[in-house]
Amino acid sequence: MRHRTKYGMAAAALAAMSLILSACSGTSGAGGASGGAVTHVAGAPSWCGTKKISFALLDGFGGNSWRLVTTASGKAEAAKCPSVTKFLYADGQGNTSKAISDIKGMASRGVNAMVVFPDAGKAVLPALTSAYKAGVVTVPYRVDPGGKAGVNYDKWIGDDFANDGNNWAAWIKKVVPNGGNILFMGGPAGNSQSVTEYDALKANLGSSYTFIDQTPFVPTNWDPTLTQTLLSAAIAKYPKIDVIVSDFGPTLVSSLPLFTKSGRAIPALATSDGNSLSCFWKSQQSSHPFKLMTVATGNDNVRLAVDYAVAKATGGKIPTADSFKSPVFEDSTDSSKPVDCQSSLPGDVYLSAQMPGAQQAALSK
Amino acid sequence: MIAKRVRMSTSTRQEPRLLSSARFPVSKGLITIGAATVLLFVVCAVFAQSSVSPTALQGMLPIAAVLAVAGLGQMLVVQQGGIDLSVAGAMSLAVVTVTHLPDQNNGLLLPSVLLAVVFAVVAGLANGLLIGALGLNPIIATLGTNALLYGVNLGISGGRPTITTTALQNVMTDSVLGIPYSVFFAIAALVLVTVLVRRTVPGRRFEFIGANPRAARAVGLRTRLHQTSAYVWAQLLYCLAGVMIAGITAQPSAYSGDSFLLISVAVVVLGGTSLLGGRGFPLATVIAAVFLQQLVQFVLALGVSTAIQTVVQAAALAVGVSLYTVDWPGIWRRVTGRRRRVPTATPA
Numbered sequence: 001m002r003h004r005t006k007y008g009m010a011a012a013a014l015a016a017m018s019l020i021l022s023a024c025s026g027t028s029g030a031g032g033a034s035g036g037a038v039t040h041v042a043g044a045p046s047w048c049g050t051k052k053i054s055f056a057l058l059d060g061f062g063g064n065s066w067r068l069v070t071t072a073s074g075k076a077e078a079a080k081c082p083s084v085t086k087f088l089y090a091d092g093q094g095n096t097s098k099a100i101s102d103i104k105g106m107a108s109r110g111v112n113a114m115v116v117f118p119d120a121g122k123a124v125l126p127a128l129t130s131a132y133k134a135g136v137v138t139v140p141y142r143v144d145p146g147g148k149a150g151v152n153y154d155k156w157i158g159d160d161f162a163n164d165g166n167n168w169a170a171w172i173k174k175v176v177p178n179g180g181n182i183l184f185m186g187g188p189a190g191n192s193q194s195v196t197e198y199d200a201l202k203a204n205l206g207s208s209y210t211f212i213d214q215t216p217f218v219p220t221n222w223d224p225t226l227t228q229t230l231l232s233a234a235i236a237k238y239p240k241i242d243v244i245v246s247d248f249g250p251t252l253v254s255s256l257p258l259f260t261k262s263g264r265a266i267p268a269l270a271t272s273d274g275n276s277l278s279c280f281w282k283s284q285q286s287s288h289p290f291k292l293m294t295v296a297t298g299n300d301n302v303r304l305a306v307d308y309a310v311a312k313a314t315g316g317k318i319p320t321a322d323s324f325k326s327p328v329f330e331d332s333t334d335s336s337k338p339v340d341c342q343s344s345l346p347g348d349v350y351l352s353a354q355m356p357g358a359q360q361a362a363l364s365k
Numbered sequence: 366m367i368a369k370r371v372r373m374s375t376s377t378r379q380e381p382r383l384l385s386s387a388r389f390p391v392s393k394g395l396i397t398i399g400a401a402t403v404l405l406f407v408v409c410a411v412f413a414q415s416s417v418s419p420t421a422l423q424g425m426l427p428i429a430a431v432l433a434v435a436g437l438g439q440m441l442v443v444q445q446g447g448i449d450l451s452v453a454g455a456m457s458l459a460v461v462t463v464t465h466l467p468d469q470n471n472g473l474l475l476p477s478v479l480l481a482v483v484f485a486v487v488a489g490l491a492n493g494l495l496i497g498a499l500g501l502n503p504i505i506a507t508l509g510t511n512a513l514l515y516g517v518n519l520g521i522s523g524g525r526p527t528i529t530t531t532a533l534q535n536v537m538t539d540s541v542l543g544i545p546y547s548v549f550f551a552i553a554a555l556v557l558v559t560v561l562v563r564r565t566v567p568g569r570r571f572e573f574i575g576a577n578p579r580a581a582r583a584v585g586l587r588t589r590l591h592q593t594s595a596y597v598w599a600q601l602l603y604c605l606a607g608v609m610i611a612g613i614t615a616q617p618s619a620y621s622g623d624s625f626l627l628i629s630v631a632v633v634v635l636g637g638t639s640l641l642g643g644r645g646f647p648l649a650t651v652i653a654a655v656f657l658q659q660l661v662q663f664v665l666a667l668g669v670s671t672a673i674q675t676v677v678q679a680a681a682l683a684v685g686v687s688l689y690t691v692d693w694p695g696i697w698r699r700v701t702g703r704r705r706r707v708p709t710a711t712p713a
Contacts, residue, residue: 068523224526225610225624228424228613229428229665233416233421235421236418237665254613254614262419348528
């Protein structure tokens with residue numbers, strides 16, 4: 001009897017071991033390159049491996065120009081790799097339950113890799129987790145879905161918003177060296193992007209710089225009409241504004257003339273790029289010049305996420321960067337980064353993106 | 366049946382609202398909101414001077430003008446006992462029509478404004494037929510129309526904002542003697558609505574039908590026609606409000622109308638027009654728009670957090686609405702009456 005239980009125990013242990021092993025190989029199998037050798041398709045970028053895959057790009061909300069450019073950029077990036085034989089796209093249309101069913105639907109359609117803009121944040125984490133568990137290479141980007149890499153998804157490719165804050169702070173120190181009043185206009189109240197930027201600004205700028213009005217930021221909802229109301233109140237209230245910081249520059253265009261109307265100079269502006277803003281800067285050069293610096297608005301964040309997902313699924317070389325750092329795009333005080341206005345193009349193209357402006361303009365037609 | 370009875374009772378109650386001693390009839394709504402607005406400006410001047418500075422007023426007036434025009438449209442519908450939730454979709458559609466179609470080409474501005482007017486008439490007829498002719502609930506019908514309008518909007522714009530034409534921007538943002546042109550558009554809309562409703566025969570019928578549709582039908586008035594016309598006129602005013610927003614904002618979003626949905630109803634109520642229909646008070650509605658927008662400036666100038674700002678606006682609205690709808694003297698009588706009765710009721 002004792003012998004039989006011993007053999008039984010050993011057999012059970014063996015069975016358990018094999019189950020665990022097979023489970024392990026199950027999850028890492030889809031990852032492809034995680035264990036195996038790095039492969040590469042000749043003539044393609046290094047992240048493009050040889051294994052043929054189908055690929056899905058999922059948006060939580062696709063209805064604005066920024067998203068349109070971003071989606072097209074993601075598609076263009078995937079097209080660089082011939083191993084991606086099928087490209088699928090789904091738009092959650094701002095509806096969380098549709099976004100969840102899109103993710104599940106793509107996983108059940110057997111895509112090998114997916115890049116997801118998780119607008120709804122943690123609400124889509126269970127769907128991401130089930131896709132990851134089903135063996136799909138799952139890469140959420142930009143918005144933090146919570147959870148952990150290697151448990152709920154392969155990797156989250158965020159945007160390094162602190163980097164934007166650091167770039168703005170360095171520029172502010174250059175153009176207003178002796179300290180001054182800073183008005184920071186951010187997105188909806190409490191949004192993590194604007195909070196992160198504020199923290200970085202605050203950490204970099206000394207006590208000689210004062211943040212006026214609401215802190216961490218004036219909540220504009222990134223809405224031009226509301227921005228106008230808020231800025232007119234701020235202009236009336238503060239006789240001295242040295243720098244305006246905004247994380248969505250084009251929303252300021254209609255509000256800035258309020259300064260000149262009230263007989264004041266437009267303050268130095270540290271923000272993100274947009275053709276309308278650059279062209280406004282140019283149009284004011286003769287009459288009411290002001291200093292402008294922009295960081296790239298981050299359409300190319302999606303490209304890094306696509307690189308990562310495709311590399312992992314096809315067996316290519318996985319990129320080392322784990323978040324997107326927006327470079328400084330324009331600086332009116334630095335001749336090597338001139339303000340770029342292309343008046344023949346619509347105002348809502350982002351010339352900082354890899355995709356050429358004319359191509360972006362054609363997207364809405 | 367109950368609703369109709371209520372309607373009749375409000376129409377009989379409406380007469381005491383007018384001050385008979387005044388040379389021109391002045392409504393209770395106009396006195397209340399007028400006094401509140403004057404008081405607000407006094408409070409602003411004392412506690413937050415920056416909110417009444419020329420810069421702040423230049424920022425406030427254009428938005429107040431847009432709100433006034435949208436509120437006038439909503440008032441016409443409310444006068445017929447209805448409510449128009451398609452104001453958001455209508456304004457947003459006008460915005461994208463006059464920004465996307467010309468695509469910064471001034472020559473195409475006028476045709477696109479005309480197209481926006483066509484859209485407005487079609488949407489107004491749709492609302493009017495659904496509610497006036499088919500008798501659908503206005504909330505459901507206008508919500509449906511709102512979705513349709515957004516469908517057309519997204520078809521044109523794809524949700525993208527486009528830069529407005531310089532011609533429209535100049536028309537709306539230039540000013541004369543420090544008063545932005547947009548204010549004159551609001552005044553023109555006010556004069557138009559007042560004259561049409563108060564000085565013309567169809568306008569008088571329109572008010573009568575709103576006050577008591579059954580009696581109006583009994584007299585032989587074409588109630589359906591007038592109810593439908595309310596929605597068409599409202600859409601035309603929303604269209605004007607949308608065009609104004611498109612000029613005031615350099616790069617207006619495709620959802621610009623959304624933020625005007627609730628406050629367009631709010632200004633109507635603050636202006637003293639009953640949600641049950643009947644008399645409308647255009648001037649009071651326009652003053653209410655200035656009041657609400659100045660209140661925003663005041664709260665911003667105080668520098669309180671966003672949470673408090675929202676609470677203050679909601680509180681102002683609640684107080685305003687309760688002034689007209691709650692029978693305060695009756696409540697006072699009941700409270701004081703009970704107190705008087707209590708000692709006699711207790712057995713000694």
